[in-house]
Amino acid sequence: MSIPFIRNHQYNVIKRQTEFLLRTLRTVADRKVLETVRYRAALTITEAFPSLTEDQRRMLERISTFETAYEFQNYLTDLEAYVEPYPPITEKQIQKLFPKSKKLKVPDLQAIDFRFVTYLGWVDVATNRLFIVYPHEGKFIGIEGRITPTNKKGYCMFCNRHQELAFFTVKTKSALPDNYSSIGQYVCIDNPACNQSIADTGSLEKFIFSVLK
Incomplete structure (x- = not known):
């Protein structure tokens, strides 16, 4: 069972970094630059959380391993199961x-x-x-x-x-x-x-x- 730990504003950080990294992969050929951008994207995402378990950190840092738009989209879709909804209100x-x-x-x-x-x-x-x-x-x-x-x-x-x-x-x-x-x-x-x-x-x-x- 997925335990939600991502709030909406944190999910938006993840989306923003996903879009930025994918755009960089499509426009930059220098491998050193790409590795730096990958590292910074993963770091920016994890820094948006005050605390993470090791499993949660590994899950988020997977962003640094992707190459294709399909992989990035699957990453975002998979993380939706961990998004913590706004508290119930009537x-x-x-x-x-x-x-x-x-x-x-x-x-x-x-x-x-x-x-x-x-x-x-x-x-x-x-x-x-x-x-x-x-x-x-x-x-x-x-x-x-x-x-x-x-x-x-x-x-x-x-x-x-x-x-x-x-x-x-x-x-x-x-x-x-x-x-x-x-x-x-x-x-x-x-x-x-x-x-x-x-x-x-x-x-x-x-x-x-x-x-x-």
Whole structure:
């Protein structure tokens, strides 16, 4: 039985290194350069994990032995069995995270492949609000704010992908009673694509926890 140990953002690191290594094999003939790239690809992948068993490390480091697109694709397909899905969540749990949103429109949870989700995000077009649910230490954190399309491309704070952006503004409560401020960042309009690209949760968590202070 496969025991999941790869989170979505780590799987994205693996995909990125697989694509880079395959592209290098197709364009570079120097064997020394190729060996260096192979080594760096395997190292980048293993460094994305805080801890690994020896079997897990060997499984991931297989990337350095492949030559063909078929082998790389099989590698990624095999690793899907070890991807740890987003924790189970229900519509009622989501609604409790946003008690002020009485008519909250929750996405169709049955249609989501939660293996490839780092954060659950969706836009309520009627209110121009972005909702984010993030799992942390066995609990779910919910934040919401206004989303404003910018009609320009740039780098998303969450996934660092160059894509069409929107400005996400979240109100935060200060230490003074009834005194509010706001924090804003540029993020992807396309949340599923953002999840498929995010390779590090640092910026996402920094933003979420700055809102909660």
